[in-house]
Amino acid sequence: MEKRRTFDSAFQEKAVALAAARGNVPAIAIAIAIAIELGIEVNMLYRWRKELSQYEHNSFPGRGKPKMTDKERELADVRMERDILKKAIGIFSMSDKKSLRS
Numbered sequence: 001m002e003k004r005r006t007f008d009s010a011f012q013e014k015a016v017a018l019a020a021a022r023g024n025v026p027a028i029a030i031a032i033a034i035a036i037e038l039g040i041e042v043n044m045l046y047r048w049r050k051e052l053s054q055y056e057h058n059s060f061p062g063r064g065k066p067k068m069t070d071k072e073r074e075l076a077d078v079r080m081e082r083d084i085l086k087k088a089i090g091i092f093s094m095s096d097k098k099s100l101r102s
Helices: 009-022 028-038 042-058 070-101
Strands: none
Touching: 009 028, 009 042, 028 042
16 A cells, blocks of 8 residues: 655645646646656646635645635634633633632
8 A cells, every 4th residue: 555645835836836837737738747747646736726726825734724715714713712712701700700609
């Protein structure tokens, strides 16, 4: 069984840039030549190009991390802040109740 290869985001970005520099990636001959040169599948090159155009600088976040647009990332941060504040309020409310009983 062959071990699954992983590529860091710098490699992925450079592969897409190389494809763009050499011509339009949908030109199958160029895409195949670049994929062979880099030792990757042609499908990966197309997928990386699509991902880079869709998520821009948020592309290729790493293993297990979701890809998000800027708005999605901002929303996730706001939700996390809200949840932290809710927990803090709950903790302070419990300590206030305990001090009132004493």
